[in-house]
Amino acid sequence: MLILTCPYCGINADETDLHGDGEAHIPRQGAGAAEDDFEAYLFHKKNPRGVHFERWRHVFGCGKWFHAARDTMTLEVFGTYKAQTFEPPKALINKIKKKRLDWEGYMK
Amino acid sequence: MSEAVTALRGANFDGAVTVSDAGLRGMITLRGDLGDEKLAAVVKAAVRLGMPKPRGVKEGAKGAVAWMSPDELLLMVDYDKADAVVSGIDKALKGDHFLAVNVSDARVVLRLEGQGVREVIAKGAPADLSPEGLPIGEIRRTRLGQVAVAFWLSDAEILHLICFRSVGAHVFNWLSNAAQAGSLPGFLRPD
Numbered sequence: 001m002l003i004l005t006c007p008y009c010g011i012n013a014d015e016t017d018l019h020g021d022g023e024a025h026i027p028r029q030g031a032g033a034a035e036d037d038f039e040a041y042l043f044h045k046k047n048p049r050g051v052h053f054e055r056w057r058h059v060f061g062c063g064k065w066f067h068a069a070r071d072t073m074t075l076e077v078f079g080t081y082k083a084q085t086f087e088p089p090k091a092l093i094n095k096i097k098k099k100r101l102d103w104e105g106y107m108k
Numbered sequence: 109m110s111e112a113v114t115a116l117r118g119a120n121f122d123g124a125v126t127v128s129d130a131g132l133r134g135m136i137t138l139r140g141d142l143g144d145e146k147l148a149a150v151v152k153a154a155v156r157l158g159m160p161k162p163r164g165v166k167e168g169a170k171g172a173v174a175w176m177s178p179d180e181l182l183l184m185v186d187y188d189k190a191d192a193v194v195s196g197i198d199k200a201l202k203g204d205h206f207l208a209v210n211v212s213d214a215r216v217v218l219r220l221e222g223q224g225v226r227e228v229i230a231k232g233a234p235a236d237l238s239p240e241g242l243p244i245g246e247i248r249r250t251r252l253g254q255v256a257v258a259f260w261l262s263d264a265e266i267l268h269l270i271c272f273r274s275v276g277a278h279v280f281n282w283l284s285n286a287a288q289a290g291s292l293p294g295f296l297r298p299d
Contacts, residue, residue: 008178009163014234017250060251062177 002075007082009062019059023052024067025087025108049073051096051103053088056080069096112187115216115276121284124292125222129280130268133217134171134190136183138197140206142175150200154183154193165247165260174247174260182258182270187212216276218269218283224292225267229259231286238296253282 002015011017022045029041052072057065067085069078069092078099079092093106116129136154140147148159155171160181165174171185185193190210197208220228230237232252242248247260252271257279259269271279 011163011248012236013250016234060256061249062180064177 002070002077004056004066004068004070004077004080006058006061006064007066007080008064009058011058011061013058013061017058017060019057021055021057021065023047024055025053046107051078051100053106055083071100112213115273116218116280119280121280121287123284123287123289124224125220125228125287127228127280127283127287128219128221130217130219132187133212134183134185134187134193134210135212135215135217135270136185136190136194136197137176137207137209137211138181138183139179139208140201140204142179142181144204146201146204147206150197151181151183153196153200155185163246163248165245165262167245167262174258176247176249176258214273215270216273216279218271218276218280220267220269220283220287221265222287223265224287224294224296225261225265226296227292227294228283228287229267229269230296232282233257233259252279255279 003012004018005012026041029038050071050073052070054068054070055065056068065083066080067083068080069088070076078096081089081092088106097103097105112132114129114132119129121127142159151157151159151173155168155173157166157168157173160166160173160175163175165172171183174182176182183193190212194208194210226237229252233250235248235250236242242261244261244263247258249258251257255271255275255278257269257271259267261267
C-alpha cells in the first residue's frame with residue numbers, strides 16, 4: 001500500500017485517497033508548438049527504473065495537486081513537495097543521492 | 109417556496125451506535141485567501157468564530173467553521189440563514205478574489221453517536237481513526253466505501269459526517285450496516 005503525505009493538508013493519505021497523474025515537471029507544449037516537441041510532450045516519458053518524480057492529486061481530501069519522489073522498484077517514498085515549482089527541491093535530491101549512490105541525479 | 113427537506117427525511121438507525129439524519133443545516137463553501145484579514149472578518153461576522161487551524165473545526169452557538177483545504181472553508185449556520193450569510197459575504201468581499209456558495213441542499217449531514225463511532229467509520233475509510241490520528245475537533249476529508257465524505261468528532265462519542273445529497277441514502281444504509289449491533293471489534297477505545 002502506497003501512503004503519501006499531502007504537503008498541503010499534512011494528511012498521510014492512502015493511495016486510494018489519491019489520484020496519480022504520471023511524470024512531474026514536464027514543460028507544457030501548447031498550440032503553436034513544433035510537432036516533435038508536442039509529440040515528446042505527450043508520449044516521451046522518462047520512466048526510469050528506480051527514482052521517479054510524479055504528480056499526485058489529493059482527490060478525496062483537500063483536492064490539491066502535489067509532487068512525490070519515490071522509487072518505483074522498491075516502492076520507497078523519498079518525500080512529497082508542493083506543486084508550485086519547476087523542479088524537485090535541492091534537499092530532496094540530496095536525500096535521494098545519499099540513499100541511491102548509483103542514481104544519476106535529477107535530469108530535466 | 110417549496111418546503112425544504114433532507115434527503116433522509118429524519119431517518120434513524122439504532123445499532124452498535126446511533127446513525128441519524130442531522131436535519132437541515134445551512135452550509136456555505138467559502139474559498140479565498142485564508143490568510144486575508146478581510147476573509148477572517150467575514151467568517152467572524154457569519155459564525156462568531158475565529159479562523160480554524162489547518163484541518164480544524166470550530167463550533168459555537170452561532171454555527172461552525174471547518175478547514176477544508178488551504179483555500180477553502182465550510183461555514184455551517186442555520187438552514188434559513190444561509191442565503192443571507194452568502195449575500196453578506198458577497199457584499200463584504202466585493203472586488204476580491206473569492207467564492208461563496210450556499211451548498212446546503214447539495215449535502216447531507218449525518219450524526220453518529222455511541223462508543224464505537226470511530227470503529228464504524230474505520231470499516232470503510234482509509235483514515236487513521238485512532239484518537240491520535242483524528243483528535244476531537246479535527247476534520248478529515250476522505251472516502252467511505254467509494255464515495256467522498258468529511259467527518260469530525262465534536263466529542264468522544266459524537267461524530268458528524270457530511271456527504272453529497274445524491275449518495276445520502278447510500279451512506280446512511282452503508283453506516284447502518286456497518287453499525288450492526290455486535291459487529292464492532294472494540295479495538296479503538298473511545299478517548
